[in-house]
Amino acid sequence: MAGRKQRVIKVRSTVVNAFIICGERAVIVDTGMPGYDVAILSVMEKYDVKPADVSMILITHGHHDHYGSAVALKQKTGAPVAMHKDDSESLRTGVNPKLIPIGMKGKIMVGLSGMMKMPVIKGMEPDILIEGEMDLSKYGIAGKVVPTPGHTRGSVSVLLDGGCALIGDLIFGGFIRKKAPGFPYFGYDSQEIYRSIQKVLDFNPKIIYAGHGGPFTAPAVRRRFFNED
Numbered sequence: 001m002a003g004r005k006q007r008v009i010k011v012r013s014t015v016v017n018a019f020i021i022c023g024e025r026a027v028i029v030d031t032g033m034p035g036y037d038v039a040i041l042s043v044m045e046k047y048d049v050k051p052a053d054v055s056m057i058l059i060t061h062g063h064h065d066h067y068g069s070a071v072a073l074k075q076k077t078g079a080p081v082a083m084h085k086d087d088s089e090s091l092r093t094g095v096n097p098k099l100i101p102i103g104m105k106g107k108i109m110v111g112l113s114g115m116m117k118m119p120v121i122k123g124m125e126p127d128i129l130i131e132g133e134m135d136l137s138k139y140g141i142a143g144k145v146v147p148t149p150g151h152t153r154g155s156v157s158v159l160l161d162g163g164c165a166l167i168g169d170l171i172f173g174g175f176i177r178k179k180a181p182g183f184p185y186f187g188y189d190s191q192e193i194y195r196s197i198q199k200v201l202d203f204n205p206k207i208i209y210a211g212h213g214g215p216f217t218a219p220a221v222r223r224r225f226f227n228e229d
Ligand SMILES: [Zn+2]
Pocket: 061, 063, 151, 169
């Protein structure tokens, strides 16, 4: 893959987005629900990214829709799975932590999820435990992982040289207006969410990719969360 310009490929599903960052090597960011590995691998094939090119599978946080296919993708690529230590218990056990709703939409979603049968997810021990910032150069990517807690304690974002940010569930897109940034429906601390969004904005991102909806522009995020143009 050497010599190619670094790029981000989005793998979309109705539930959640996963991403493949391609540079000298490739990093998969989030894995979708169980079974979603097939879609990720077929998109990789389309872009001529080989399983052996994958240097790491990064999970932005410990929710099912983001790590559901981690075990399968590790088996098929041989790449290590990385996650922040504060969310790692969820990956180990395969059990989603209790969702703490933010606002009305969150309450409705928590109510609905209580009625749905949650899938059983095979847990695994993460290979790489993230604590602070992590430089990605050793994984063939120009950029870094930074902690951005708020949605969960162990949420992380990826900031790539060139101005691309991948933020997991720090910001949700709307149901209809997917590119309109909004609060995640769940989170443990709204103030922490604001601080983490500010951290992403300080990076001056040209484009912000998210797990649900998006992508967002920095001006749209500033307007929504900080009333600034
Ligand atoms: Zn989440």
